[in-house]
Amino acid sequence: MNLLHSWISSNSDSSQKLVVLRNKWDRLCARESDVRLELENAEIQPGKKRKREVDVWLRHVELKRTEFGNISNEAKEHGFRSQLTRRVDMLTKEIEDLLEHGRFQNGLLLDDSNSRRVPLVVTDLVGKMLEVTADKISLWLKNDDVLMIGVYGMGGVGKTTLLMHVHNQLLHDFRISGHVYWVTVSQDCSLYKLQHNIAKAICLDLSIEKDDKKRAAILHSRLANMGPTIFILDDMWKHVSIEDIGIPVGANSCKVILTTRLLEVCRRMGCKEAVVKLEPLAGNEAWKLFIDKLENYEALSMGAKQKAELVAKECGGLPLAIITMACSMRGVYDIFEWQNALAELRNPVHRLEDMENDVLQKLKYSYDRLNDEKVQQCFLSCILYPEDYPIWRGGLIEHWVMEGLLDDIESRQDQVNKGYTILKKLENACLLESAFGPDCVECVKMHDVIRDMAILITQNHPRFMAKPGLQIEQLPGEGHWSEDLVKVSLMDNKIEEIPYHMSPRCPKLSVLLLHKNPLKGIPDSFFVHMSSLAVLDLSATKIKRLPSSVSDLENLRLLLLRFCANLIYVPSLAKLRKLRVLNLYGTGIEEAPLGMEGLRELEEVSCGWKLSHVDAFNKYIESQHFQQLHCYGFWLYKQGGDSEGPGRLLNKEVVISGEEFRKKEPAPWLPHDMQLLEIDKCSTKESRSLEDIFPSLYKAKELKNLHVRECTGLEYILSGTQEHSSPSVYPPLETVEYLELFDLCDLKGLLELGGVSPSGIFSHLKILMIEACSRIKMLFPLNLFEQGQILFPCLQQIHVAGCAELVEIFAVANNCSAIAALENAYPTNFFLTLPSLRVLKLWDLPKLRCIYSGLMFCTSLQEFCADECPKLDMLPLSIAFLCDSSPSSLDSLPNNPHWWQWLRKDHPHDANQLLSLINRPQSTNAGCIQLNLHGSA
Incomplete structure (x- = not known):
């Protein structure tokens, strides 16, 4: 009985131990399940990884699972034996230990920056430019000298999408050798917050340290030991020093890519040349x-x-x-x-309604970030022009000046300089785009969506009415002209009339643009309640009379009436004491309006004068009022309507059109500081040269451009018949840089042979254009220079075309005909040096035989073309002498066997040298002249 009782008791204890083991095992399995589920949820998040002890614990649990199964099976099959009981006790103890360790009181996970390297979810790149830019960034990153890369462009253009693709590609490329971190920079991001975001990205806790410099030191130390690292800082709004942040930029340390809307941020962050602008999609x-x-x-x-x-x-x-x-x-x-x-x-009010949260607020933040009310006002004024309209930079800045937006600066030139600075700031902020207008004039444009944003801003304060280029046929009714209106633009529409007695009450209105409308008249009441008006543009309208109420606009600074061809009356301007710019080009006004001589603020005048009033013009030129002008344009004409004069005033210009000059009649007195003189469709029978017609030409000490077109009776530009002994008088045409002569049927030469030729003449000439001057036989006679003298040190281009009698460009002898000179031996002892000549183009010159018969040294020649010049058989030897060292590319040489025969006979070395250059393969011709011979040599 005792043995049986002992056996039963033993089996009972073992069964109890097995029950305890099973219970503890169930608890362990439950804990294992919880741990695995917690890991599964946590490891989805970037920046975390499981602790190694967790993996060890799980492996041990798996081992115990096998051991528990073996014990359970053995107990069922063979019952309990002493050896099995000991194994149950041991496994129970081990499971208890696993349960204890499985609590993981410090958590299952560790911070891990590498585990943050998960690809961002992005859409496909759309547009060739984005793909090209991504490739460019990849190349920059491979360059050890490029440490900072900037990508800028307007809001919504795709900067973030592009960099997300770059980020994902870098993740793949840096999988083994480096780290890539994406940091989103908020609009109100401070240095502290930016440091916190970067520290968080690399799993560094900076929450305890509050001092920016110490935080930067900690960041710098950690990053310096991490090896190659790339940070992408998305949406930077202001410059923050990389050193202040704590990023150790270097080829073997950190590189930074940033996106921003401001070019200035790229530059100040140190991106240098590695900057790219994203444009809207094609x-x-x-x-x-x-x-x-x-x-x-x-x-x-x-x-x-x-x-x-x-x-x-x-x-x-x-x-x-x-x-x-x-x-x-x-x-x-x-x-x-x-x-x-x-x-x-x-409708701009609705266009961005659905985009307000996604687009408009982003774009408006660019506007808000200008942080300068006047710069913002300058930006908003661009909506006064039609959509997609190229706005001429100079005209836009002139409007800013005249509106008073730059009044904090005294000097007009300083105001203009400030205007260009503001333009550049707006372009760098991607609020304006660079563009080109007609004739490649530099302009700016406002992107359609940016313009809509600006229009929405002006719906409230400041209040604009901007309806340009909409083909409106009727002027908006008085209900639209509220008292808080500041600027109104109705330019480029189809408005023909303003209702009689209409008188909008707009006491704050400063700008009114009505130009490019077929407007026939303006009631006198229209301007009565516009006392603050500073800018009024009525150009290219059909008005005949300017209403007398304009005389009371005492704050008016800019009055534009150009190309109002029907305009014949302008009231007195005496009360417009703040008027600074008056433009009457292309109108029927025959002389200066009344009261203009008393306007002390007037800086710029553009108006026409009928030549029958030349005495009044000469009196005005000599007046003190004229001396105060910084810019002017005068159009002197005999009959109106033949010419409109310059459309856009650039400097100090005089245009004389349609006059027949006689010695007994007074000629216009040319201003001494004029920069452009244009003489068009004039005639003379008693004067042979310009200096005979205009004795004051000798005093034009700032003349840069001279254009003479379609004139008869004019034989020479200068005759040399005038005696000017005063040392204060400049040599005639010494300052001229651009000379154009077109369709002068009686012109025999630039200078008359035998006349007095003062030294220094044409010494600043850069471009010479002569076309359709049928009687001229030679351009420059030899009496202008002595042997070896540099005649034209600045001359860069010579273009001569359609001159039927021209025989020689540079004359070979004094007081002899060019044809007789050509009968002598080709080489002479004279040589001519043109050190700056780059282009020599000759076309349709049927009698041209020689450019110059001596040596002509042209060390800068790049283009030489002689087309339709069948008799040209005299090429300056210097071309052969110097082509070996000149970086030229000559388009063509004379196709004349006699010239080549002479060259081979008298100058065999030069002939061989020239032919070797012609026949040299292009692949071995780098750095030498490339000659293209039209015809056989």
Whole structure:
């Protein structure tokens, strides 16, 4: 009984131990399940990884699972034995230990910066420019000398999307050898917050340290030991010193890529040359993105598809705007809904309504960040011009000056300089774009979406009415002219009349643009309540009379009436004491308006004078009032309507048109400081040269441009018949840089042979253009220079065309005909040096035989062309002598066997040298002249 009782008791204890083991095992399995679930949830988040002890614990649990299974199976099959009981006790103790260790009171995870390297979820890159820019950034990153890279552009243009792609590519490339971190910089980001975000990215706790410099030191120390690292700082709004942040920039340490809307931020952050600007998408790329995001394009009717294309175009190429609008139109099939959407988009108030959160606020922040009310005002004034309108920089700045936006600066030139600085700031902030207008004039443009944002701003304060270029036929009614209006633009519309007795009450109105309207008249009441008006532009209208109420606009600074061809009356300007600019070019006004001579603030005058009033003109030129002008343009004419004069005043200009000059009649007195003189469609029978017509030409000491066109009777520009012994008188035409002579049927030469030729004449000439002067036989006679003298040290280009009698460019002898000179031996003892000559183009000169018969040294010659010059058989030897060292590319040489025969006979070395250059393969001709011979040598 005792043995049986002992056996039963033993088995009972073992069974109890097995029950205890099973219970503890169940608890361990439950804990294991909890740990694995916690890991699964936590490891989804970047920046964390499981502790190694967790992996060890899990492996041990797995081992115990096998051991527990073996014990359970053995107990079932063979019962309990003493050896099994000891194994149960041991396993129970081990499970208890695992349960204790499995609490992980300090957590399951560690911070790990490497685990943050997960690809960002991005859309596909759209547009060739984004792909090219991504490749450019990759090349910069491979260059050890490039440490900072800047990407800038307007809000919504795709900067962040581009850098997200770059980030993902870098993750792949840096998988083994480096670290890549994305840090989003908030708009109000301080240095402290930026340091915190960077520290968080690399799993560094800086929360305890409050001092910026110490935080920077800690960051610098950690990053310096991490090896190659790239930080992408997205959406920087202001400059922050990399050193102050604590990023150790270096080839073997850290590189930084940043995005911003401001070029200035790129420069001040140290990006140097590694800066790229993102532009809006091209038309086809924008359309592709739109239909991709729309998703239901193919299901639309043909009419709806056409409207959809117009809707996409209204988004201005901005990816963010395109995506926002396309998504909002998903599932819309009705053509009337598309038509309505298009109408609302074309209304600036509605165009960005659906984009307000995504686009407008981003764009407006760029405006807010200007942090200068006057700069903001300058920006907003650009909406006064039509959409996509190239705004001439000079004219825009002139408006800013005249509006008083730059009145904190006294000097007019300093104001202009400040204006260009503001323009550059607006361009760098991507609020304006650089553009070119007609004749490649430098302009700026405002992107459509940016313009819409600016219009929305001006709906409240400051209050604008901007309706330019909308083909409006009627002037907005008085209800639209509120008392808080500051600026109004109705330019480039179809407004023909202003209602009689209309008198808007706009006491704050400073700018009114009505130009380019077929406006026939303005009632006198219209300006009565516009006492603050500073800028008034009525150019290119059909008005005949300027209303007398203009005389009371005492704050008016800028009055533009150019190309008002029907205008014959301007009231007295005596009370316009603040008037600074008056432009009457192309009007019927025959002399200066009344009261103009008393305007002490007047700086710029552009007006026409009928030549029958030349005495009044000469009196004005000699007046004290004229001396105060900084800029002027005078158009002197006999009959109006033949010429409009210069359209855009650039400096100090005089245009004389349609006059027949006689010695007994007074000639216009040319201003001594004029910079451009244009003589057009004039005639003379008693004067042979310009200096005979205009004795004051000798006093024009600042004349840069001289144009003489379609004149008869003029034989020479200078005759040399005038005696000017006064040392205060400049040599005639010494300062001229550009000389153009066109269709002068009686012109025999620039200078008359045998006359007095003062030294220094044409010494500043850079460009000479002569065309259709049928009687001229030689351009420059030899009496201008002595042997070896540099005659034209600045001359860069010579263009001669359509001169039927021209035989020689530079005359070979004094007081002898060019044809007789050519009968002598080709070489002479004279040589001519033209050190700056780059272009020599001769065309349609049937009698031209020689450029110069002596040596002509042209060490800078790049282009030489002689086309339709069949008798040209005398090429200056210097071309052969110097072509070996000149960086020239001569377009053509004379196709004349006699010239080549002479060259081979008298100068075999030079002939061989020239031929070797002609025949040299282009691949071995780098750095030498490339000659292209038209015809056989």
